[in-house]
Amino acid sequence: MVWWSASSARALIGDGRLSRVWDVAAVHRLIAGGHRDDPVAVWSTRFGLPIPAPIEERQARPGGPDLFAGLADEDTTLSPGQPLPARTGSPEWLRDGGNRELWGRAALDTALWQADVLDDRCGGLSCATSESGAAMLCVELEEHGLPIDRPTLEGLIAQAAGPRPTDDRHAAEIRRGRDAVVWQHLPGGGSIDLRNPLAVRDMLRRSGINVEDTRAWHLEPYRAGSPLVDALLDWRKAERIATTYGWHWLDRFVGPDDRLRGEWDASDGGAGRMTAGSGLHSLPAPLRPGVAAAAGHVLVRADLGQIEPRVLAVVSRDPALAEATRADDLYAEIATDLSVDRPTAKIAMLAAMYGQTSGTAGQVLGRLEHTYPVAMAYLRDAALRGERGESVMTYGGRLVPVSVGPDDTSARARGRGRFTRNAVVQGAAAEFFKAWALTVRAAIAPLGGEIVLCLHDELLVHTPAAQADSTMQAVETALQDAARRWSEGAPVRFVADTGIFQRWSEAKE
Numbered sequence: 061m062v063w064w065s066a067s068s069a070r071a072l073i074g075d076g077r078l079s080r081v082w083d084v085a086a087v088h089r090l091i092a093g094g095h096r097d098d099p100v101a102v103w104s105t106r107f108g109l110p111i112p113a114p115i116e117e118r119q120a121r122p123g124g125p126d127l128f129a130g131l132a133d134e135d136t137t138l139s140p141g142q143p144l145p146a147r148t149g150s151p152e153w154l155r156d157g158g159n160r161e162l163w164g165r166a167a168l169d170t171a172l173w174q175a176d177v178l179d180d181r182c183g184g185l186s187c188a189t190s191e192s193g194a195a196m197l198c199v200e201l202e203e204h205g206l207p208i209d210r211p212t213l214e215g216l217i218a219q220a221a222g223p224r225p226t227d228d229r230h231a232a233e234i235r236r237g238r239d240a241v242v243w244q245h246l247p248g249g250g251s252i253d254l255r256n257p258l259a260v261r262d263m264l265r266r267s268g269i270n271v272e273d274t275r276a277w278h279l280e281p282y283r284a285g286s287p288l289v290d291a292l293l294d295w296r297k298a299e300r301i302a303t304t305y306g307w308h309w310l311d312r313f314v315g316p317d318d319r320l321r322g323e324w325d326a327s328d329g330g331a332g333r334m335t336a337g338s339g340l341h342s343l344p345a346p347l348r349p350g351v352a353a354a355a356g357h358v359l360v361r362a363d364l365g366q367i368e369p370r371v372l373a374v375v376s377r378d379p380a381l382a383e384a385t386r387a388d389d390l391y392a393e394i395a396t397d398l399s400v401d402r403p404t405a406k407i408a409m410l411a412a413m414y415g416q417t418s419g420t421a422g423q424v425l426g427r428l429e430h431t432y433p434v435a436m437a438y439l440r441d442a443a444l445r446g447e448r449g450e451s452v453m454t455y456g457g458r459l460v461p462v463s464v465g466p467d468d469t470s471a472r473a474r475g476r477g478r479f480t481r482n483a484v485v486q487g488a489a490a491e492f493f494k495a496w497a498l499t500v501r502a503a504i505a506p507l508g509g510e511i512v513l514c515l516h517d518e519l520l521v522h523t524p525a526a527q528a529d530s531t532m533q534a535v536e537t538a539l540q541d542a543a544r545r546w547s548e549g550a551p552v553r554f555v556a557d558t559g560i561f562q563r564w565s566e567a568k569e
């Protein structure tokens with residue numbers, strides 16, 4: 061089935077029976093890179109036309125809307141090679157049956173053109189299938205929601221942020237109470253604005269702690285010896301919950317069915333990762349016990365292990381690195397190959413993918429070049445392309461554009477190189493994750509399971525308790541099936557930490 065975008069086809073996605081679709085908007089992001097995937101951008105790219113700014117942006121410009129905008133909107137003829145009229149595809153325009161047929165044929169024609177582009181670019185369409193499926197999965201994630209144990213979550217919020225305020229005055233009292241826990245450690249007493257970084261830095265200096273800024277990692281070394289710093293760091297965690305994940309957040313995003321819902325995006329525009337709003341991707345650890353399976357169900361959680369170097373082994377086709385992936389603990393195997401300890405091996409491998417050349421990583425870089433020359437050459441080529449201002453392409457054919465400004469410097473060129481070096485790995489990892497998630501989706505459907513969270517390299521599945529073992533086995537089997545297809549049979553092993561839990565926090569303990 062072909063459609064312009066999953067968001068416009070929600071009625072077709074609702075029953076979960078669709079398995080293979082072509083999402084024109086999702087594939088456009090793959091081909092063109094960036095965030096724009098509206099029909100105007102897709103149509104303009106299809107016919108090599110300049111892409112106009114979004115209509116909302118044009119209407120918001122100084123001076124008001126373009127005087128000719130209304131006239132342009134009246135012309136709704138789909139003419140290949142000509143700009144797409146602004147109202148084309150709108151609900152009002154689609155009320156006409158003839159327009160709906162034109163719109164459907166235009167989607168099919170665009171999909172065929174996209175298939176030709178990708179076939180020439182990377183010799184296959186598997187990534188387009190994964191991107192399209194991921195867009196459909198995002199709609200399902202919005203519908204399913206993340207199961208919440210409301211009483212537990214309310215208790216955790218109250219523990220961190222205080223009781224539910226009855227009015228603004230009560231909220232101010234609760235806020236002062238949280239602040240007072242820190243104020244009690246101030247030399248000479250008194251109070252300061254803990255939400256003002258400059259005031260906090262001055263407070264710390266008066267206490268004998270001199271720091272350039274008040275970021276947590278600069279303060280953490282002082283925690284053990286300073287009750288003030290200890291209280292301040294704890295206050296920050298509570299404050300974040302109170303202001304970002306407090307009672308207003310609970311009331312807004314957790315529905316009467318005890319499901320946390322937010323908007324999902326199948327591609328963040330850079331590496332192409334799936335992202336979500338409403339706190340789904342950044343839920344603080346203290347609140348995770350509130351994520352729990354509904355009665356008669358369990359959570360099956362699977363987290364990919366050491367995914368970046370394993371993906372690097374696939375995309376670079378480095379035989380030595382591929383051989384190392386046979387180990388459950390890849391970093392331990394790399395450490396043996398490099399004759400260093402495991403922490404050093406991990407830092408060095410990650411640094412190679414992020415372009416860090418100083419410190420411990422820099423000292424081991426030469427050994428990496430000697431041991432895994434094909435993989436290191438792949439990363440080096442991606443970095444050089446970025447430094448020259450050239451776009452790079454991921455394993456699945458995603459365009460990752462870079463921009464060079466008029467005031468370009470060598471430092472900025474190096475920064476682009478670090479970005480593109482990492483993008484080819486992170487982008488491929490995102491592509492593999494989507495292929496895995498969709499394979500899991502198909503495998504657990506007969507068991508009554510549903511994916512309720514995709515978090516970076518982690519999947520969370522909600523499934524009937526009676527099907528717990530079968531679901532976990534399906535998730536693990538899906539990993540190997542997806543790896544074989546995505547890597548085109550490359551001798552690279554992928555692993556995941558998989559388990560059955562009642563609460564999400566149990567997997568993190």
